[in-house]
Amino acid sequence: MLGRLKGQLRSFLVTSIVALAALTQGNSAFAEEKVLRAVLHADMRVLDPIWTTATVAGIHGALVYDTLFGNDAKGDAKPQMVDTYDVSADRLTYTFTLRDGLKFHDGTPVSSKDVIPSLKRWAARDGAGLRLFGFIDKLDVVDAKTFRMVLTKPYGMVLESLGKTSTSLPVIMREADALTDPQTQVKTAVGSGPFKFAADLWVPGSKAVYVKNPDYVSRPGNEPASFFAGSKFAGVDRIEMVWISDPQTAMSALINGEIDFYENPNIDFYPILEKAKGVKLETTGEVDSHIGFIRLNHLHPPFNTPKARQAMYHLVNQEDFLRAVVGDPKYYRICHALFTCGTPLSNDGGSHFFKDYNPKKALQLMQEAGYKGEPIVILATTDHNTITPATQVLIQAMREAGLNVDAQSMDWGSTVTRRAKKDPPDKGGWNIFITTTGGVSAANPILHTWIGAACDKGIFGWPCSEKLEAVRDSYGFAQSLDDKKRIARELQTLAMEEVVYIPFGQWNQLISYRSDRLSGVVPNTGLVVFWNIVKK
Amino acid sequence: MVSYILRRLLATIPVMGVVAVFVFFLLRLAPGDPAAIIAGDDATVTQIAAIRAKLGLDRPVLEQFGLWVLGMLQGDFGTSIFSNLPVSRLIAQRVEPTLALALSTLLVAVALAIPLGVLAAAKARRLTDRLVMLFAVMGFAMPVFLIGYVLIYVFADRLGWLPVQGYKPLSEGIGPWARHLVLPSLALGITYMALIARITRASMLEVLSQDYIRTANSKGLATGRVLLLHALKNAAVPIVTVIGIGIALLISGVVITETVFNIPGLGRLTVDAVLKRDYPIVQGLIIVFAGVKVLVNLMIDISYAFLDPRIRY
Numbered sequence: 110m111l112g113r114l115k116g117q118l119r120s121f122l123v124t125s126i127v128a129l130a131a132l133t134q135g136n137s138a139f140a141e142e143k144v145l146r147a148v149l150h151a152d153m154r155v156l157d158p159i160w161t162t163a164t165v166a167g168i169h170g171a172l173v174y175d176t177l178f179g180n181d182a183k184g185d186a187k188p189q190m191v192d193t194y195d196v197s198a199d200r201l202t203y204t205f206t207l208r209d210g211l212k213f214h215d216g217t218p219v220s221s222k223d224v225i226p227s228l229k230r231w232a233a234r235d236g237a238g239l240r241l242f243g244f245i246d247k248l249d250v251v252d253a254k255t256f257r258m259v260l261t262k263p264y265g266m267v268l269e270s271l272g273k274t275s276t277s278l279p280v281i282m283r284e285a286d287a288l289t290d291p292q293t294q295v296k297t298a299v300g301s302g303p304f305k306f307a308a309d310l311w312v313p314g315s316k317a318v319y320v321k322n323p324d325y326v327s328r329p330g331n332e333p334a335s336f337f338a339g340s341k342f343a344g345v346d347r348i349e350m351v352w353i354s355d356p357q358t359a360m361s362a363l364i365n366g367e368i369d370f371y372e373n374p375n376i377d378f379y380p381i382l383e384k385a386k387g388v389k390l391e392t393t394g395e396v397d398s399h400i401g402f403i404r405l406n407h408l409h410p411p412f413n414t415p416k417a418r419q420a421m422y423h424l425v426n427q428e429d430f431l432r433a434v435v436g437d438p439k440y441y442r443i444c445h446a447l448f449t450c451g452t453p454l455s456n457d458g459g460s461h462f463f464k465d466y467n468p469k470k471a472l473q474l475m476q477e478a479g480y481k482g483e484p485i486v487i488l489a490t491t492d493h494n495t496i497t498p499a500t501q502v503l504i505q506a507m508r509e510a511g512l513n514v515d516a517q518s519m520d521w522g523s524t525v526t527r528r529a530k531k532d533p534p535d536k537g538g539w540n541i542f543i544t545t546t547g548g549v550s551a552a553n554p555i556l557h558t559w560i561g562a563a564c565d566k567g568i569f570g571w572p573c574s575e576k577l578e579a580v581r582d583s584y585g586f587a588q589s590l591d592d593k594k595r596i597a598r599e600l601q602t603l604a605m606e607e608v609v610y611i612p613f614g615q616w617n618q619l620i621s622y623r624s625d626r627l628s629g630v631v632p633n634t635g636l637v638v639f640w641n642i643v644k645k
Numbered sequence: 646m647v648s649y650i651l652r653r654l655l656a657t658i659p660v661m662g663v664v665a666v667f668v669f670f671l672l673r674l675a676p677g678d679p680a681a682i683i684a685g686d687d688a689t690v691t692q693i694a695a696i697r698a699k700l701g702l703d704r705p706v707l708e709q710f711g712l713w714v715l716g717m718l719q720g721d722f723g724t725s726i727f728s729n730l731p732v733s734r735l736i737a738q739r740v741e742p743t744l745a746l747a748l749s750t751l752l753v754a755v756a757l758a759i760p761l762g763v764l765a766a767a768k769a770r771r772l773t774d775r776l777v778m779l780f781a782v783m784g785f786a787m788p789v790f791l792i793g794y795v796l797i798y799v800f801a802d803r804l805g806w807l808p809v810q811g812y813k814p815l816s817e818g819i820g821p822w823a824r825h826l827v828l829p830s831l832a833l834g835i836t837y838m839a840l841i842a843r844i845t846r847a848s849m850l851e852v853l854s855q856d857y858i859r860t861a862n863s864k865g866l867a868t869g870r871v872l873l874l875h876a877l878k879n880a881a882v883p884i885v886t887v888i889g890i891g892i893a894l895l896i897s898g899v900v901i902t903e904t905v906f907n908i909p910g911l912g913r914l915t916v917d918a919v920l921k922r923d924y925p926i927v928q929g930l931i932i933v934f935a936g937v938k939v940l941v942n943l944m945i946d947i948s949y950a951f952l953d954p955r956i957r958y
Contacts, residue, residue: 152917154727154728154921155683155727155728156728156729160683161683161684161685162684162685162686162687162688163683163685234692235687236687276685276687290699292695292696292698292699293699294729296729311728312738312739312909313725313727313728313730313735314735314909314913314914314917314918315738315739315909315913316909351811351907352907353810353907354904354907354913354916354917355904355905355907357794357905358797358809358810358905358906358907359810359907361797361801361802361809361810362809362810362811362907364802365801365802365805365808365809367808367809367810367811519676520677520920522677522682522920522921522922523676523677525678525681525682526676526677526678526681526682526922527676528681529678529681529688529690529693531690544686546686558686558687566689567689568686568687568688568689
């Protein structure tokens with residue numbers, strides 16, 4: 110009976126829909142095109158990948174623009190726009206030559222005149238760039254395809270910085286665009302990358318469209334793609350970055366085949382997606398992970414003394430956090446290191462701080478450090494799928510210890526505003542907030558901004574240690590992997606003592622896509638890339 | 646009537662002025678800073694301040710307000726802080742989906758709810774009445790997003806008859822356009838339908854108890870004729886009022902429905918702009934929504950004169 114009713118209802122609806130569809134023909138202009146529809150973690154709203162550090166702007170930048178170098182899966186920099194380069198024996202002079210045939214989307218050739226201002230603009234906004242330019246004495250055009258960089262010291266991170274795969278990417282823009290003040294947004298997106306941005310089809314907050322760049326010249330030799338290295342090509346005619354803000358809807362759209370790629374499915378949805386036909390959930394390795402951490406404000410009591418900060422280690426049982434944030438142990442790992450676990454620099458320097466989860470001891474140490482029960486202001490983000498549960502676990506642990514917690518609930522937009530305030534907590538400032546960082550950045554002391562302790566010049570929380578900064582600087586001059594490992598251990602030990610932050614674990618954020626339609630997906634690199642993907 | 650309409654239109658000016666003042670200053674009072682969102686995780690306080698200065702957000706609030714009002718008077722709603730595009734363009738891009746969703750919802754709701762309400766009143770205190778009222782209570786009690794998810798699960802996930810999400814412009818054909826509107830219109834329309842059906846029933850019951858209806862019945866007029874021609878017309882004023890009030894419900898419902906069904910309309914634009922603290926967009930949208938609400942109220946008031954000859958302006 111029910112089946113018959115269902116059949117009748119279905120036939121009625123289908124007939125109605127077919128009749129409606131027959132009334133007018135749909136637009137078939139794109140019927141022949143291979144269109145990749147992707148949903149990212151956020152909507153593409155800003156065209157300038159230098160002006161903002163938003164990851165989604167970096168993804169857009171990687172499609173539209175190209176970079177001089179691209180770091181591969183091992184973190185080694187490989188030439189991308191650069192054809193050949195030469196390093197002098199004293200490692201102070203780098204001479205780069207661009208590949209033949211590089212053209213911007215408006216048809217003008219890429220030249221050294223475009224490269225110099227592009228790098229300068231990038232360095233004005235990016236930590237790794239700023240550090241690199243601190244060692245640059247001269248950066249000159251030699252000819253249309255050649256430019257030269259002269260350093261004051263033999264800084265060892267030149268190529269890795271130029272090939273970095275996290276925001277802000279050192280993309281090469283047209284000279285006129287690159288001369289724009291770094292604090293002002295470039296209003297167009299004309300690069301030399303494998304895809305062109307279709308400005309006329311852009312609906313901010315809904316859809317950004319990219320079309321294949323037929324003039325893109327891949328690196329010769331058909332090198333396999335690895336992170337940002339290798340031969341890149343546009344495997345589809347058109348990419349539509351569709352913004353679906355509701356994760357449930359996005360997941361259903363992927364299962365129903367309305368989209369091809371969903372970058373950031375909620376961890377809760379993994380079991381459903383694992384069972385969905387034609388859908389693949391991809392784990393992309395150790396480096397490509399997320400690291401969650403607790404940031405303390407070093408400027409104000411009680412966390413302006415190392416002892417009070419170290420007391421907080423006794424409130425962090427990573428298993429508690431990871432169960433709340435991730436749930437399934439196969440997607441997370443306990444990681445007491447400050448460098449991404451599973452990468453060469455990961456070590457156990459200072460990890461003894463984590464050995465003893467003990468709320469009573471935490472309170473005792475806090476009291477010894479001068480804590481008298483003042484409210485501790487936590488910026489309690491309420492709308493983030495990982496930060497929100499982690500914050501709740503921390504609040505619970507602090508209350509269990511008997512600390513006076515003032516959890517101030519707010520959306521993430523308010524948290525990012527509030528954390529920039531240096532005022533005392535009772536005057537609009539804060540004591541604690543929780544955030545995450547990417548495993549790619551956290552694998553390298555120079556790119557890992559949160560490990561810095563540059564006082565007022567640093568970022569929110571403002572840890573301050575000249576010694577730590579000096580050790581971090583020395584990493585740029587390391588000559589061998591052993592040397593790098595030694596410095597990383599020393600740096601991590603110091604950072605743990607200073608409590609620059611307290612990690613609460615590492616987990617994989619899987620990507621999902623229609624494996625029955627897509628092939629050639631480049632394993633995630635911290636930034637999702639869409640080159641080399643072919644759609645059936 | 647003409648002078649009444651003119652007076653009402655002139656009265657919208659101070660109303661919009663008050664809305665503008667409230668929207669602007671409430672947004673500035675709310676926590677959040679677009680410069681901090683733009684600058685991102687690795688930014689220093691100095692970098693955030695530099696972006697704020699470039700965006701003009703460090704100027705005195707009164708100066709910012711003055712500039713915004715001046716622009717508005719010249720038809721310039723400002724520029725989005727993030728996308729750098731004119732707010733008027735962003736709103737124009739989103740009007741069609743929202744209008745299509747609102748009109749189809751209105752059509753579905755009115756077309757189904759009024760007959761249901763009339764039927765319930767005609768069969769008062771009988772099973773049909775109880776069923777209609779049960780539907781009305783449930784429809785009004787269930788949140789729009791829940792109805793949306795249930796519809797998606799049944800008609801898109803399980804049966805695969807209709808798309809989960811998205812919107813196709815009318816220019817791509819009536820078929821795709823209608824297919825993408827069925828589920829959102831139903832999700833949004835059920836609450837609205839429940840409201841209209843309840844009011845229609847109540848209003849009809851009041852009219853049906855009046856002497857002239859008893860006279861019409863005793864004259865032997867057909868039930869349908871009595872209900873539709875004699876009763877419904879006289880019960881129409883409260884129904885039309887509720888339809889008008891429901892426009893506000895529709896506007897708030899559109900925000901949720903567009904999020905659940907991923908329709909790129911004004912509702913989604915509002916939510917995204919609020920989360921990103923894109924002040925010019927939020928301000929422009931609230932002004933547009935307020936203007937729509939004022940105009941709808943005016944149209945409803947005018948319609949009274951046509952429905953009830955005793956009402957004169």
